[in-house]
Amino acid sequence: MSGTRFYDPAPVMFGADGTEIANGGLLYFYELGTTTEKATYSDSDLTTANTNPVVLDSAGRAEVNIWLDGTYTVKFTDADGNAVWTRTVGADESDSDDIPTLVSGQFLTNDGTSLKWSDITQVPDPTDLTDYVLKSDGTQAYWAESDSTDADVDYSSTTIRVGGMLILMGSSSIGTGANVPTKNIDFPLTFDSAPKVYVTMTQNGVNSTGYSAIPSVSAVTATYFTITADSNRGVSIANALTFDYLAIGPYTAE
Incomplete structure (x- = not known):
């Protein structure tokens, strides 16, 4: 098994000068590259949406857990709405790397986005089939007698x-x-x-x-x-x- 690295789930946010705690700061979450609001969630099942923006407390921390659903454009401002930064933020990459439930006789592959199990295409056993040739019926591979002979x-x-x-x-x-x-x-x-x-x-x-x-x-x-x-x-x-x-x-x- 592999471990999970510890990280701070409630970091302290600072203002633009990097010295003042962002008391009452605001985190706005948008669809990537837009100003269209996109929800974050307080639970890992993504069922309970947070307010948007998420408000920071007097210690500069988010007052809720923040679970992401994909990739966002995030804008961070102070309590007065002055922009501190705008960043692209993605969901925890480990989520997309989770190995799906094992399936007997299949191999692990991906569709360019997520991992998945797929059928293994194997050459059938050639035992006792000397001089046979490999053919296909469009679905499965099989061995068949050769329909050609060496020229005399x-x-x-x-x-x-x-x-x-x-x-x-x-x-x-x-x-x-x-x-x-x-x-x-x-x-x-x-x-x-x-x-x-x-x-x-x-x-x-x-x-x-x-x-x-x-x-x-x-x-x-x-x-x-x-x-x-x-x-x-x-x-x-x-x-x-x-x-x-x-x-x-x-x-x-x-």
Whole structure:
């Protein structure tokens, strides 16, 4: 338990010069920052209001107990109404720090003004729930079986397979001696259906007049694609046309 510090509940008030006891002095209590009167009370339950102003006796002490309800602007005058000081005075801060009655299974928090108990949001016990994932129904957290699996990945220097997707990488060349040579390139693995094929030239096929050939993919199946080279000049391709290709498509591993 903690103790409560003793303080003087009936201090002696002095006048403006600090030497004369404020016999008959007056304490006016207002809403904070206004001249609207605000009640103080003679009991801690705040049921019996004091007069406003509170009158000091001949010893310069308040004639009643003064219990506050929040924060006030307080004006202190002598018996003739001459102002001595005006101050902002707050209720005993310990009042707002009182710990409310304990509630089983809750934790102590605050709403910015006072302390309160609130529910504890905890992660449920994960015992025997290996590989489960944490989910929520909008109210409570719970563990559930994962609805995803790790991707099945295989790869080499020429193939990459991620789950049901296959990427093949290869190189080849197309022959010479024709105006528009054509060649079928077989895939080392069979796709489930025709993939997408992309060709990148690694050497231009140059004919005797210096023209470069233009490659194109003219047909694609699940097992091969056809590449065609064309100088677009009606002359034969003199040099071999080398290229790299990339094929991407669906694949079911055996």
